[in-house]
Amino acid sequence: MKYVLAADVGGTNIRTALIDPAGNIVSEQRQQLNLSACGNSAQHIVATLVSFLQPQAKQATAIGIGFPGFFHGQTGVLAASPNLPALQELPLADILKERLGCSVQVQNDALCAALGEFHFGAARKSDDLLHITLGTGVGGGLILQGKPLYGEGGMACEFGHLCVNTNVDAALCACGKRGCLEAYASATAISFLYHQRTGKTLDAFAIYQSACSQDPAAMHLFSEAGRYIGEAMATAVKLLDIRHITISGGVTGAWEILQPSMIDALEDHVISPQQGHVSVSLSTLKDQGGILGAASMAMGLI
């Protein structure tokens, strides 16, 4: 049996899996790996990745990696890496290929999550896909006419920074602008807005539990987040005429409160021939989307 090795490199963890050609995870590992602690040295970061991947690479025909950075198309060269600036313009895929002795594909983590849904998840039979990740932040990946969209600077689908509220008093986003989707629909924003409106400090999960107990402020926050997500979805639909949207991430735990206002807003805001023709699904892969997307690259599916 020929396996590929897939890796999902996060801010503080790395997760790897050997995956068979049908997309089944044969074995899996998870380990703390704080690349930011590598003293912003590209050499140190690469050495850390290599030492972790090397033992498993021996069993694999190819390697796919989801990475927190932005890449120049399919080259595996980092266009930008906000949390690991030492890596900028580093040909990461080529370096890892040389060190590990087999083919390596590296791509942005949110785009990998989209590829996972597209090849193995809720969007398997579609030709286009917007995949949205609702977690600490809000991100996404786009697949159009069967191909991933990279963007000229490797930054396609900054979905969390679409503007959903143009009022002067709109919520302030971490990016410095007002009215971004992320300032309403990320776990961070939900916790921040709840504190602002009630004076209480709770994390997004506790606020969700509070909403389930009919706390009006909590219910309103999730319903408002759903509405803004739906409006941002409609923007993507009007611009790209896509018909498939999937969502993953911790905030989707509140799906039954988010979903009604989200779908209402989406249907209200698309143009009339698109109404009723956009499917919105929860990810069927949950937190395995990224790693399966990385695997799909190693399998040569893109």
Place this chain on the structure above:
Amino acid sequence: MKYVLAADVGGTNIRTALIDPAGNIVSEQRQQLNLSACGNSAQHIVATLVSFLQPQAKQATAIGIGFPGFFHGQTGVLAASPNLPALQELPLADILKERLGCSVQVQNDALCAALGEFHFGAARKSDDLLHITLGTGVGGGLILQGKPLYGEGGMACEFGHLCVNTNVDAALCACGKRGCLEAYASATAISFLYHQRTGKTLDAFAIYQSACSQDPAAMHLFSEAGRYIGEAMATAVKLLDIRHITISGGVTGAWEILQPSMIDALEDHVISPQQGHVSVSLSTLKDQGGILGAASMAMGLI
């Protein structure tokens, strides 16, 4: 010399040209042709088109047509045709090919204008393009990673219906929704808003002239339109990470008033790594963009 025949079918006129392989217009014709007067009969519409195109088709190796409708990808089958509902699902390209005896490509008119800029105009050296048409309405076409984006329903790039004002009292668009770009930046909207704000009835060109004479209401309207266009551009840049935008259409006559607020708003609203990296140009092809885009299809450039 081998020519292609390109046609640009408008609401009340048809324009055709024989074009050489370098994109030079060798001969050109323009004629009144009101397809809406064909009694909503597909047969009558097709016969009218054929009788107009036939004499010129004899000199051409292939035909490309820009048409006011939405098509299923590159099939030449109409997905929707709001002004000519009889044509819905008609395989227009195949029918014309059979009647005219040579290869025919048909595509949405705004997408043709984008293809014209991409192959022969201001975006010749780029790999991506958002082309915006600012006229009676606001439309557009997208080229991503070197390929035109059609959209699942053939309706990609409904740029005029991006929401740029989320206030409850935002301007009402012809589509029935509030806050669409078209409700601020089309010639129709500029005329309507000027009347609403000053009580005077003028067309967009007269309002532009008034703005040039320092009429504050007129100056404010164009500057506001520019700001909203820039914000909608930023939405496209954040979603697609495109770096090239071109604009054509009658409203661009007011470029020197539109441009400063447009560029300010674009730069204010994109994410920081994109700032300073998006080029916005006036079309160099003016009203020949559509017909040159139609020619590019006949030449097999897409």
